[in-house]
Amino acid sequence: MARILIAGGSLGGLLAANMLLREGHEVQLLEKATGSLDGRGAGIVTHAALNRGLARAGVTVDDSLGVRIASRVVLDAAGEAVASLALPQVLTSWSRLYTLLHEAFPAERYLQGRAVQGIEQAAGGVRVSCESGERFEADLLIASDGIRSAVRAQCAPEVQPQYAGYIAWRGVCDEALLSRFTLSSVFEQFGFGLPAGEQLIGYPVAGSGNATARGRRRYNFVWYRAADEQTGLRDLLTDADGDHHPLGIPPHKVSWRQVAAMRESARALLAPQFAEIIEKTAQPFLQPIYDVHSERLAFGRVALMGDAAFVARPHVGMGVTKAAEDAMALADSIREHGATAAALRAFEAARLPPGQAVVQRARRLGAYMQAQGQDHGQPGTEARRDAETVLRETAIDPEHPPT
Ligand SMILES: Cc1cc2nc3c(=O)[nH]c(=O)nc-3n(C[C@H](O)[C@H](O)[C@H](O)COP(=O)(O)OP(=O)(O)OC[C@H]3O[C@@H](n4cnc5c(N)ncnc54)[C@H](O)[C@@H]3O)c2cc1C
Structure with missing residues (x-):
């Protein structure tokens, strides 16, 4: 020993x-x-190796680990599904x-x-x-x-x-707050939004008290957006009182002005379903992305x-x-x-x-996202191929890639 x-x-x-x-x-x-x-972090995508690790750590891995979903969907800015993929996964949370x-x-x-x-x-x-x-x-x-x-x-x-040149807005929204349209068109799926050079992903996770019953879950989103290190990032990491948090801004310190501007961009750039989720998320927070x-x-x-x-x-x-x-x-x-x-x-x-x-x-994958939405020639087919590539490559289990 x-x-x-x-x-x-x-x-x-x-x-x-x-x-x-x-x-x-x-x-x-x-x-x-x-x-x-508790309360740090948000959604976590599970993979087979994580389940093996949890079992070896003495944790019982069963259906109570998270929310099981069957498929993925990309929504365009009008809220229409432009690509989809059957891909069963279990989504859990940091907590x-x-x-x-x-x-x-x-x-x-x-x-x-x-x-x-x-x-x-x-x-x-x-x-x-x-x-x-x-x-x-x-x-x-x-x-x-x-x-x-x-x-x-x-x-x-x-x-x-090394700062990657973009940040992630994150948050979780209560299922009970959402409209029937959003619930039926995206809530039970791994959802994607692909504005030019950006990416939003979202998926359902357990709600308060680890509740996985219908109506009591939450939808977790991560929205990647470019932010120049010297200007945009500095502003995002500065709270409403003007204090700068270079090593990461605590969720409750994120400026309400930044949250308001982000929600306005969501209404302009994202599917209405995602804009609704972001609008109704009580405390969106942000993390700079690093390697x-x-x-x-x-x-x-x-x-x-x-x-x-x-x-x-x-x-x-x-x-x-x-x-x-x-x-x-x-x-x-x-x-x-x-x-x-x-x-x-x-x-x-x-x-x-x-x-x-x-x-x-x-x-x-990050470089691909940043390049995405730039002029690819034939817009219709390229947009579809981009969407399908993103669906097939993001947060997949390397041991069980989509067929
Ligand atoms: C936007 C985003 C989305 C993510 N999504 C996923 C996902 O879907 N799936 C996934 O698997 N991962 C995801 N991750 C990554 C995941 O959150 C981390 O990889 C994971 O939490 C790593 O855990 P860790 O224990 O190594 O480090 P951390 O979680 O950072 O923990 C470090 C710990 O060390 C403590 N500490 C710090 N300094 C000291 C010190 N000097 N002495 C003692 N203690 C100290 C800290 O307080 C903290 O508790 C995501 C990350 C981000 C930013």
């Missing part, structure tokens, strides 16, 4: 912590935030996964208010100091502390998030996983699935090599190529 510290208590950290605990290790998880993390993984992990091992700050390595172990002044010792440190990882900043300071690309994941007795290791743009819908695959690879490597630097090197060899590949795939 080894002593293993995990930095970061979000989905990646909890997946790894639960798996390693079930392998018989003494695991402690250090999470920077205090209070409930649902967090609750399940958090419940599976012993509360006394999940330490909040512990921001990892310093790392010292010596033969046979690693010592971690937190901003609180506390110190922890372990055989291994697994860093799942997200896109701005403090651990990565020490081990690989040259790796920095993080690592060349190394193992640094002696320290390893990076999840968003600390790679961030692929969300077009691939793979962030949590990738974190689950990282966690499974870590558990396998430690089982084979013990809690040693050799285990982390084996983990790196297994996970570096797929991590790099998924970042590239997501970049390609």
Whole structure:
């Protein structure tokens, strides 16, 4: 039995912590935030590898995981379906996964208010100091502390998030608020809107209290829009009081003026169904889109996983699935090599190529979106082909691509 510290208590950290605990290790998880993390994030597309990871983490994977849908549809600006595809998927939410993984992990091992700050390595172990002044010792440190990882900043300071040139407006709207037209034409499907150079995706997720009954669900949307880093992005990350939040603006701080302007654009550019969903979403929020690309994941007795290791743009819908695959690879490597630097090197060899590949795939989909809607010659056929390509490539399960 080894002593293993995990930095970061979000989905990646909890997946790894639960798996390693079930392998018989003494695991402690250090999470920077205090209070409930619930309410962060929104919809998550599930894939087969995520289900395997959840099962290995001790979570029962059944129909209560999320909302099952059967198909995808692209709506044009008039609200007409211009392309569709049969593609069964289960859509869940960040909160649902967090609750399940958090419940599976012993509360006394999940330490909040512990921001990892310093790392010292010596033969046979690693010592971690937190901003609180506390110190922890372990055989291994697994860093799942997200896109701005403090651990990565020490081990690989040259790796920095690269802004992709666009942001995502996100939100969830209560099903009960929506018109019959929107409910019947898009609610039960993975919906797409493709204004020039932009993209909206949406899908149903469970409502309050994980309710999946008709009338109690919600529709989750993500709307990608270009924002120049020096001007548009700065404005979007500045709240109504003029305070700038360069590392991400909390949902409740997003300026009402920006929300009003975004809703006006939705009415002008998107299908009326999507405009209605956005209009009736109580608190839309936004996230700049970044790439993080690592060349190394193992640094002696320290390893990076999840968003600390790679961030692929969300077009691939793979962030949590990738974190689950990282966690499974870590558990396998430690089982084979013990809690040693050799285990982390084996983990790196297994996970570096797929991590790099998924970042590239997501970049390609993002570049495709940005180029979309430009003059393609014969508008009718090209528009249809674009729509069908987007339907076939966005947030699909690589193990079960559409036929
Ligand atoms: C618009 C959008 C849509 C997305 N859609 C999907 C989708 O459909 N499917 C999917 O699989 N993924 C999706 N993702 C990606 C997904 O949300 C992330 O990949 C996933 O949450 C990664 O989890 P993580 O645990 O690695 O990092 P994070 O969730 O970022 O967690 C990092 C944790 O570390 C903590 N922390 C930070 N610093 C420290 C420190 N110094 N010490 C201790 N703790 C620290 C933080 O408080 C946080 O709890 C989407 C992302 C975006 C932006």
